[in-house]
Amino acid sequence: MIVNTSGVSLVELLASVVVLSVLASLIYLVWFTGISAWRDQHQGFTARHGVQLALTRMARELRGASGVVQATTGRLVFLGPDGSTVTYELRDGDRLVRFDGEKERVLGTGVGSCEFVLSDDRKLVTITLTSVEVEGRRYDLRTKVRLRDPG
16 A cells, blocks of 8 residues: 655644744734834824924014013914014914914914913013823923013
């Protein structure tokens, strides 16, 4: 009697399928974890960047302001170098806009809250911006801007 030993038995085939399935699952798990970590980091960066961009633009313009008319949570009204009235305001829950009477411009998106505090001598404005919540975290940025001396 001749026994054919070439080929693969059913037990060997099942064992190889199980091993390949485990390896494929591990590769997928590593890949999925990497993509999730990248997405979380990207969303956090985008939130911080939007807030930082708005803060930088406001600070630059406020340094040349000739005076502050109103400073509250969510709204700042000041006089530009040419005496025109400029308003910063939080709208639609995440957009910080600049309005100068003629046109409206978005300074930054992803801003969850903003607070403007004017010092007693009315020469220093503290700006605090908080991003919208991303993956359970909020990002706070704060700066102090000294207004130019009118003299």
